[in-house]
Amino acid sequence: MTKDLADPGTKRDKAVAQRRRTILDAAMLCFIENGYHQTGVRDIAKRAGVSLGNLYNHFPGKHDVLAEIAALERAELTPFLDLLAGSDAPAKTIDDFVAAYAAYLGKPENVILTIELTSEAIRKPDIGELFVANRRDLTAALASVLRQGMSNGDFRTSLDPDASAQMIIELVEAAAFRAVLSKTTVASKLAGLTDFLHAAIRS
Amino acid sequence: MTKDLADPGTKRDKAVAQRRRTILDAAMLCFIENGYHQTGVRDIAKRAGVSLGNLYNHFPGKHDVLAEIAALERAELTPFLDLLAGSDAPAKTIDDFVAAYAAYLGKPENVILTIELTSEAIRKPDIGELFVANRRDLTAALASVLRQGMSNGDFRTSLDPDASAQMIIELVEAAAFRAVLSKTTVASKLAGLTDFLHAAIRS
DNA sequence: TTTACTTGAACGAACGAACGTTCATAATAT
DNA sequence: ATATTATGAACGTTCGTTCGTTCAAGTAAA
Numbered sequence: 287m288t289k290d291l292a293d294p295g296t297k298r299d300k301a302v303a304q305r306r307r308t309i310l311d312a313a314m315l316c317f318i319e320n321g322y323h324q325t326g327v328r329d330i331a332k333r334a335g336v337s338l339g340n341l342y343n344h345f346p347g348k349h350d351v352l353a354e355i356a357a358l359e360r361a362e363l364t365p366f367l368d369l370l371a372g373s374d375a376p377a378k379t380i381d382d383f384v385a386a387y388a389a390y391l392g393k394p395e396n397v398i399l400t401i402e403l404t405s406e407a408i409r410k411p412d413i414g415e416l417f418v419a420n421r422r423d424l425t426a427a428l429a430s431v432l433r434q435g436m437s438n439g440d441f442r443t444s445l446d447p448d449a450s451a452q453m454i455i456e457l458v459e460a461a462a463f464r465a466v467l468s469k470t471t472v473a474s475k476l477a478g479l480t481d482f483l484h485a486a487i488r489s
Numbered sequence: 490m491t492k493d494l495a496d497p498g499t500k501r502d503k504a505v506a507q508r509r510r511t512i513l514d515a516a517m518l519c520f521i522e523n524g525y526h527q528t529g530v531r532d533i534a535k536r537a538g539v540s541l542g543n544l545y546n547h548f549p550g551k552h553d554v555l556a557e558i559a560a561l562e563r564a565e566l567t568p569f570l571d572l573l574a575g576s577d578a579p580a581k582t583i584d585d586f587v588a589a590y591a592a593y594l595g596k597p598e599n600v601i602l603t604i605e606l607t608s609e610a611i612r613k614p615d616i617g618e619l620f621v622a623n624r625r626d627l628t629a630a631l632a633s634v635l636r637q638g639m640s641n642g643d644f645r646t647s648l649d650p651d652a653s654a655q656m657i658i659e660l661v662e663a664a665a666f667r668a669v670l671s672k673t674t675v676a677s678k679l680a681g682l683t684d685f686l687h688a689a690i691r692s
Numbered sequence: 693t694t695t696a697c698t699t700g701a702a703c704g705a706a707c708g709a710a711c712g713t714t715c716a717t718a719a720t721a722t
Numbered sequence: 723a724t725a726t727t728a729t730g731a732a733c734g735t736t737c738g739t740t741c742g743t744t745c746a747a748g749t750a751a752a
Contacts, residue, residue, distance in 0.1 A: 320612075327738060339740085479652070
C-alpha cells in the first residue's frame with residue numbers, strides 16, 4: 287500500500303517535500319544561468335545547500351531533475367488558461383492574452399528556460415511529450431476563444447481556429463525569443479504584433 | 490604578410506581546405522544526431538576520418554567548429570535571398586518564399602541544427618551575432634518585397650514591413666519546429682499558414 | 693514515560709568514464 | 723633539407739553516479 291492521498295504528512299514528509307523543492311529551484315537557476323549541459327550535479331547541490339549524495343536520495347539522476355522542472359512549467363500556464371476560459375468578449379480576450387503572455391515572456395529567464403527545455407525535448411521523449419502537452423492545453427483554450435469570436439462576428443469565419451491559435455502563440459514566443467537574442471524588449475514589438483494579428487483574424 | 494587573396498592555392502593548400510570541410514561536415518552530422526554538448530571532439534574526428542590531434546591543427550577548439558558551421562549556414566540563405574531579390578510580383582513572391590522556406594525546413598536536420606545553434610547563441614556572443622546577422626539579411630530582403638507590394642496594391646498600406654517580415658519568417662520556422670517535435674510534416678501546416686498570412690498582409 | 697528498534701535522510705569520498713586539449717614523434721610534401 | 727601535416731598517447735579536469743556510513747526522527751513495546 288502506498289501513501290494515503292489524504293495523508294496530512296508527517297513533519298519528515300513535509301521537510302522532504304521542501305528539500306525537493308529547494309533542489310528544483312536551485313536547478314532552475316543553474317539551468318537558466320549556465321544551461322543544462324554546462325551545469326553539473328555538484329553545482330545544483332551546492333546552490334541548494336544540499337550534499338551531492340543527498341540529491342541522489344531525492345532524484346534518480348540529473349535528467350529527472352530537468353524533467354520535473356518541465357512538469358512544473360505546466361503550472362505556469364494556469365493563469366493564461368484561466369484568462370482564456372473566462373472569456374465573454376473574444377476580441378478583447380485575445381488582446382489581453384497576447385499582452386499577458388508577452389509580459390510573461392518579457393522576463394528573459396522564462397524564455398531561456400523554455401529554450402533550454404526545447405533543445406532537450408528534441409532527443410528526450412519524456413520531455414518532448416511534456417512540452418507538446420503544455421502547448422496543446424494552451425492552444426485548445428485559445429482556439430476555443432477564436433471559435434467564440436467566429437460565432438459572434440469578432441473574427442472572420444474562414445479562420446482555422448486550431449491552426450490560428452498555434453500561430454498566435456508562436457508569434458508571441460518568437461518575438462520574445464528575438465528580444466532575448468537582440469537584447470531589446472518584447473514590449474517594443476507588441477504593437478507590430480497586434481496589428482499583424484488583428485488583420486489576420488478579425489472580420 | 491598573410492596569404493595572397495589571389496593565391497591559386499598549392500596542391501597542399503587545396504588538400505587542407507578539403508580536410509577542413511570534411512571535418513565541418515562530420516561535425517554537422519554529429520551535432521544534428523546527438524547535439525553539440527553530447528558530441529565529443531573524438532566523435533567528430535572519428536567521423537571525419539581524421540586523427541584527434543590533426544583536428545586541432547585545423548581548428549583552435551570545439552567551439553570554433555560550431556562557430557564556423559554557424560557561419561556556413563549563411564550560405565544556405567542565398568537561394569532565398571535571390572528568390573526575394575528577383576521579385577516582380579510581390580504577392581506571388583511571398584507565397585513562393587514561404588513555400589520554399591517551408592520546404593527547406595521540412596528537412597528535420599535543418600531545424601535541429603538551427604535549434605542547436607540557437608541554444609548556443611544565448612550564451613556565446615559570437616554565435617549570437619552570426620545568428621542575428623543571418624536573420625537580418627533575410628528580414629531585409631523580405632521587407633523589401635513587402636514594401637513593393639504596398640506600393641503596387643498587393644498588400645495593405647498600413648503594414649509595418651519590417652515587423653511583418655520578421656513575423657512571416659518566424660511563422661514558417663515555428664511551424665517547422667512544431668512539426669519536428671510532434672513528428673508531423675510542415676507541409677500539413679502550410680495551408681493554414683498561408684491563409685493566416687494572406688489575411689494578415691493582403692489589402 | 694522510557695526503552696529498544698526501524699527507517700531513511702544526509703553526507704562526501706571514491707569510481708570509472710569521458711571531456712577538451714597538448715605534445716613529442718612520425719610521415720610526407722615541397 | 724626543410725616545413726608542414728598527421729598521429730595517438732597522455733594530461734589534468736570534470737562528469738554523473740554509487741557507496742558505506744552516520745545520525746536524527748518515527749514507531750512500538752515495556
